[in-house]
Amino acid sequence: MLPLRFRRVTMSARVLVGVKRVIDYAVKIRVKPDRTGVVTDGVKHSMNPFCEIAVEEAVKLKEKKLVKEVVAVSCGPQQVQETIRTALAMGADRGIHVEVSGKDYETLGPLQVSKIFAALAKKEQADLIILGKQAIDDDCNQTGQMTAALLDWPQGTFASEVTLEADKLKVVREIDGGLETIKIKLPAVVTADLRLNTPRYATLPNIMKAKKKKIVNVKPADLGVDVSSRLEVLKVDEPPQRQSGVKVETVHDLVEKLKEAGRI
Amino acid sequence: MTSAGSYCCLERSSWRLQLWYALLHHPSTLFLNLTELTDQQKEFQEVARKFAREEIVPAAPSYDRSGEYPFPLIKRAWELGLMNGHIPEDCGGMGLGIFDACLITEELAFGCTGVQTAIEANSLGQMPVIIAGNDAQKKKYLGRMTEEPLMCAYCVTEPGAGSDVAGIKTRAVKKGDEYVVNGQKMWITNGGKANWYFLLARTDPDPKCPASKAFTGFIVEADTPGVQPGRKELNMGQRSSDTRGITFEDVKIPKENVLIGEGAGFKIAMGAFDKTRPPVAAGATGLAQRALEEATKYALERKTFGKFIAEHQAVSFLLAEMAMKVELARMAYQRAAWEVDQGRRNTYYASIAKAFAGDIANQCAADAVQIFGGNGFNSEYPVEKLMRDAKIYQIYEGTAQIQRLIISREHLGKFKQ
Numbered sequence: 001m002l003p004l005r006f007r008r009v010t011m012s013a014r015v016l017v018g019v020k021r022v023i024d025y026a027v028k029i030r031v032k033p034d035r036t037g038v039v040t041d042g043v044k045h046s047m048n049p050f051c052e053i054a055v056e057e058a059v060k061l062k063e064k065k066l067v068k069e070v071v072a073v074s075c076g077p078q079q080v081q082e083t084i085r086t087a088l089a090m091g092a093d094r095g096i097h098v099e100v101s102g103k104d105y106e107t108l109g110p111l112q113v114s115k116i117f118a119a120l121a122k123k124e125q126a127d128l129i130i131l132g133k134q135a136i137d138d139d140c141n142q143t144g145q146m147t148a149a150l151l152d153w154p155q156g157t158f159a160s161e162v163t164l165e166a167d168k169l170k171v172v173r174e175i176d177g178g179l180e181t182i183k184i185k186l187p188a189v190v191t192a193d194l195r196l197n198t199p200r201y202a203t204l205p206n207i208m209k210a211k212k213k214k215i216v217n218v219k220p221a222d223l224g225v226d227v228s229s230r231l232e233v234l235k236v237d238e239p240p241q242r243q244s245g246v247k248v249e250t251v252h253d254l255v256e257k258l259k260e261a262g263r264i
Numbered sequence: 265m266t267s268a269g270s271y272c273c274l275e276r277s278s279w280r281l282q283l284w285y286a287l288l289h290h291p292s293t294l295f296l297n298l299t300e301l302t303d304q305q306k307e308f309q310e311v312a313r314k315f316a317r318e319e320i321v322p323a324a325p326s327y328d329r330s331g332e333y334p335f336p337l338i339k340r341a342w343e344l345g346l347m348n349g350h351i352p353e354d355c356g357g358m359g360l361g362i363f364d365a366c367l368i369t370e371e372l373a374f375g376c377t378g379v380q381t382a383i384e385a386n387s388l389g390q391m392p393v394i395i396a397g398n399d400a401q402k403k404k405y406l407g408r409m410t411e412e413p414l415m416c417a418y419c420v421t422e423p424g425a426g427s428d429v430a431g432i433k434t435r436a437v438k439k440g441d442e443y444v445v446n447g448q449k450m451w452i453t454n455g456g457k458a459n460w461y462f463l464l465a466r467t468d469p470d471p472k473c474p475a476s477k478a479f480t481g482f483i484v485e486a487d488t489p490g491v492q493p494g495r496k497e498l499n500m501g502q503r504s505s506d507t508r509g510i511t512f513e514d515v516k517i518p519k520e521n522v523l524i525g526e527g528a529g530f531k532i533a534m535g536a537f538d539k540t541r542p543p544v545a546a547g548a549t550g551l552a553q554r555a556l557e558e559a560t561k562y563a564l565e566r567k568t569f570g571k572f573i574a575e576h577q578a579v580s581f582l583l584a585e586m587a588m589k590v591e592l593a594r595m596a597y598q599r600a601a602w603e604v605d606q607g608r609r610n611t612y613y614a615s616i617a618k619a620f621a622g623d624i625a626n627q628c629a630a631d632a633v634q635i636f637g638g639n640g641f642n643s644e645y646p647v648e649k650l651m652r653d654a655k656i657y658q659i660y661e662g663t664a665q666i667q668r669l670i671i672s673r674e675h676l677g678k679f680k681q
Binding site: 082085086089201202203204205206207208211 | 303304307308311314315343344345346349358368
């Protein structure tokens with residue numbers, strides 16, 4: 001007989017997974033001529049790779065019968081529904097589309113998104129939030145941490161392994177020095193790192209089944225969240241072109257050149 | 265609504281209603297459908313594209329060299345639901361239309377047409393059962409394909425009869441509740457790997473009997489005693505696909521395995537082609553697309569006379585013509601697939617698509633080798649394989665010449681009306 005606490009957490013456990021629609025990783029990014037951002041019109045978009053890993057982990061937990069329901073959430077305009085559908089085709093049970101469009105979408109950042117997730121976690125009574133560690137467009141690596149702080153939940157970030165043990169989560173984290181293993185109590189926030197798992201393909205039968213799964217539309221105002229941004233993007237530039245180097249014949253020449261350049 | 269009433273309506277109606285009315289009576293103009301794929305079609309295409317580029321493309325060269333049957337790739341395609349799309353839902357399949365199946369086929373062919381042909385042969389073998397099988401036959405032979413990754417094959421061609429299907433000599437003689445089959449088939453794709461075959465054999469020995477009554481279609485279990493697959497043939501291209509001769513020596517087939525009835529075979533065998541020619545055209549288009557992409561990438565990397573070769577008009581014009589051919593082939597197979605999905609007879613469009621796509625696949629592959637120059641002739645680069653793989657598209661599933669026969673017959677037939 002499982003302890004009452006364990007039974008409450010696992011048999012009815014609900015996981016929220018955040019999925020972000022980003023420019024596809026294979027696309028060559030171009031800066032807009034007015035230098036206010038990058039070109040997104042007509043450019044191929046797909047689910048953030050770390051979000052795919054997050055969805056895969058959640059679906060795996062459901063297949064092991066450790067959680068009951070996986071809810072995919074995305075914030076943005078109409079097009080993010082494609083991203084939610086992909087999560088549904090991978091095995092999520094239902095989706096929530098938080099409608100943010102126009103100027104608000106351009107300035108949407110980790111602080112607003114984490115407020116949205118915190119509000120949704122309370123509304124949906126989630127026990128676990130799994131997010132990608134960062135998005136490949138802004139590389140912020142903040143949403144998971146901020147969400148945990150707003151909810152006052154423990155966090156296991158850069159997860160390369162997640163195991164449910166009784167009512168605790170054992171998380172192996174990839175850190176600069178190596179691997180760190182922590183145990184955190186549920187409810188918690190986990191952010192997925194590259195080696196957590198290999199995301200599955202959505203199979204064709206699952207894509208067809210996903211059409212029948214529900215996606216609910218919600219506005220940030222309904223969740224009591226103000227999506228206005230306190231940040232202003234001044235300009236966006238390409239990184240400076242790499243200058244060609246200079247070849248030298250001997251170590252002596254190298255030292256001389258470095259001295260000339262004021263480097264030593 | 266009387267015709268007088270509808271005429272009055274038309275007088276007062278907006279141009280929109282008139283357009284609808286006109287299109288209702290001229291279905292050939294209703295090809296407005298094709299501006300955008302549905303979300304589901306895009307998702308299917310994405311899965312097939314990802315699988316082809318990430319898993320088929322890297323593995324294809326070694327399968328081509330060894331000639332080994334690409335079963336791991338086929339199994340993976342089966343797991344992802346990329347195979348057996350035509351099987352009806354009540355047999356465990358997805359009941360996809362020909363259009364959706366073509367989208368998937370083009371993407372897989374981009375990866376390797378040898379792998380794609382092995383997969384496509386399943387559709388060809390299954391099609392007679394899908395269009396002509398009774399419930400018991402469908403459940404038995406299509407059902408098992410969705411339960412495990414099995415292969416099947418379409419056994420019609422013989423050493424002495426390819427284009428002239430009515431000239432096949434394999435004999436099926438009724439003896440009690442069985443038919444006894446004797447004969448030789450040749451160039452059967454998946455011949456050595458199939459779990460069952462669709463077999464066309466002559467049941468009426470009278471040479472004066474018309475083709476439409478003389479042949480019968482059978483489903484034959486591959487392990488039936490007397491079925492002897494020959495050796496795997498070493499072909500010019502699509503070398504990973506398993507092609508064999510098969511000898512039938514006193515093979516006994518139960519009468520339950522006859523499709524429709526004695527004498528119905530020719531029509532079934534030909535009817536299957538209307539549904540399988542568009543995917544073959546799609547496969548040829550996938551190969552041509554691969555040729556175009558490889559050639560374009562190379563042309564933007566290789567320099568000569570101080571510029572990228574893509575900046576020399578001779579090369580950029582070659583690429584432009586390749587692009588024209590690929591786009592037109594794609595539109596052709598999509599039209600043929602769409603027509604048959606609408607429930608209309610698509611023989612004319614299917615033949616045009618297959619003939620055109622087969623021809624341009626060969627042209628684009630040869631042009632790609634040309635753009636690669638000396639490197640193109642070499643096996644370290646991907647395009648020589650494309651040239652070897654492309655040739656069969658002008659031969660199988662109805663030769664280029666037979667397609668022209670069909671197109672001229674359909675065209676003249678329409679004209680005379």
